[in-house]
Amino acid sequence: QVQLVQSGAEVKKPGASVKVSCKASGYTFTSYDINWVRQATGQGLEWMGWMNPNSGNTGYAQKFQGRVTMTRNTSISTAYMELSSLRSEDTAVYYCARERLDAPDYWGQGTLVTVSS
Amino acid sequence: DVVMTQSPLSLPVTLGQPASISCRSSQSLVHSDGNTYLNWFQQRPGQSPRRLIYKVSNRDSGVPDRFSGSGSGTDFTLKISRVEAEDVGVYYCMQGTHWPQITFGQGTRLEIK
Numbered sequence: 001q002v003q004l005v006q007s008g009a010e011v012k013k014p015g016a017s018v019k020v021s022c023k024a025s026g027y028t029f030t031s032y033d034i035n036w037v038r039q040a041t042g043q044g045l046e047w048m049g050w051m052n053p054n055s056g057n058t059g060y061a062q063k064f065q066g067r068v069t070m071t072r073n074t075s076i077s078t079a080y081m082e083l084s085s086l087r088s089e090d091t092a093v094y095y096c097a098r099e100r101l102d103a104p105d106y107w108g109q110g111t112l113v114t115v116s117s
Numbered sequence: 118d119v120v121m122t123q124s125p126l127s128l129p130v131t132l133g134q135p136a137s138i139s140c141r142s143s144q145s146l147v148h149s150d151g152n153t154y155l156n157w158f159q160q161r162p163g164q165s166p167r168r169l170i171y172k173v174s175n176r177d178s179g180v181p182d183r184f185s186g187s188g189s190g191t192d193f194t195l196k197i198s199r200v201e202a203e204d205v206g207v208y209y210c211m212q213g214t215h216w217p218q219i220t221f222g223q224g225t226r227l228e229i230k
Contacts, residue, residue, distance in 0.1 A: 037166075045158075045166065045209055047219040059217040062118075095165060103156040103213050105177065107165040 002026040004096050004108035011114045017084040020111045022096030029077035030054040033099040036070065036081045038092040039110075046092075050099070051079060086115045119144050119215045123208075123222035129230045136197040138225045140210035145190050147214070154213035157186055157195045160224075161206040169208075170195065197227075205229060 007021040022034065036048040049060035051070040058070045069082045079096055094111045097104030120143040130136045146153045157170040168177050170186035173193065183198040197204055210222040 044224045045160075045211070045221040047211075047221065050217065061217060061219070097166075101171050101175070102152075102154055103168060103171050103211065104158075104166075105168045105171075107167070110165055 002098065002106045004098060004106055006094075006096060006108040006111045009112040009114070011116065012086050014087055014115055014117055016086050016115075017082060018086060018113050019080055019082040020094050020096075020113070022079045022081070022108050024077045024079070024098070027098070029072075030074055034070070034072070034079045035097045035099050035104045036068075037095045037097060037104065037107075039095070040089075040092040043092075048081070048094075053079060083113075086113075088115050091115045118218045119146075119212055119220050121210055121212055121220050121222035123210060123225050126223060126225055128225055128227045130197075130200045130227060131230045132202065133199050136200050136204075136227060138195045138208055138210075138227075140188075140193045140195070140222050142191045142193075142212055144215065146193075146212050147190060152214075153189065154216075155186075155188065155193050156211045156213065157184075158209045158211060159204075159206050160209065161203075164206075166209065200227070200229070202229060 003025045005023045010018050012018050030053045034051050038046050051058045053072045072079045091114050097107040122141045124139045153173050155173050158166040160166045169180050174186045185196050207224045207226050209224050
C-alpha cells in the first residue's frame with residue numbers, strides 16, 4: 001500500500017535551517033509529484049510547493065521563494081524539503097503528500113518543526 | 118492569491134442528519150484546460166489530511182458515498198447526506214487551478230451535537 005514516512009521532530013534556533021525527509025513506498029516514486037504542506041498548531045493548511053521526482057523540477061509558493069528547496073534521491077525513493085532562515089512563525093507540522101489526479105492524495109504522518117531560541 | 122472562504126467555520130450536526138459546507142473562491146476556478154481543480158479534504162483529530170473529493174465532484178476510492186461535491190466557477194459545496202460519528206473533524210477545500218499559488222480554505226470544524 002502507498003506509504004509516505006517522514007523524518008522525526010526537529011527543534012531549531014531562529015536563523016537555522018531544517019531538512020525534512022519523506023520516504024515513499026508502495027508505488028513508483030518517480031511517477032507522481034510530491035507536494036509539501038504545513039500546518040501551524042491549531043491552524044489551517046498552507047501549501048508550500050511541489051516537486052516532480054522524475055525530473056527534479058520544482059514550483060514554490062511565492063511566500064517561500066528563496067527560503068525553501070525541494071530535492072529528491074530517486075535511488076532511495078525519498079523527497080526532501082529544506083527551509084532556511086527559520087523564524088518562530090515557521091513552527092508547524094510539515095507534511096509531504098503524493099499528488100495524483102492534480103491534487104494531494106496520500107499524505108505522510110507529518111513532522112513537527114519547532115523554532116525556538 | 119486566490120482566497121478560499123469556507124462557511125460555516127463551525128458545524129454542529131446531529132447524528133444521521135445532513136451537513137453542508139460552502140467554499141467560495143475570489144476568482145473563477147475554471148482552468149484554461151477546461152477543468153476545475155477544486156478538492157475537498159477531511160482531517161480527523163490527530164491525523165493527517167485525507168482527500169475526499171477531487172475536481173469538484175469525483176469521490177476518492179474508499180470514500181463513503183454519503184459524501185458528495187458540487188459547484189462551479191467560484192461557488193462549491195461539500196455535502197454529507199447522513200453524518201456519522203467518524204465524520205468528526207475539520208474539512209478543507211483547496212484550489213489547484215491557479216498553480217503555483219495553491220490555496221486552502223480556513224477549514225470547517227464538524228462536531229456532533
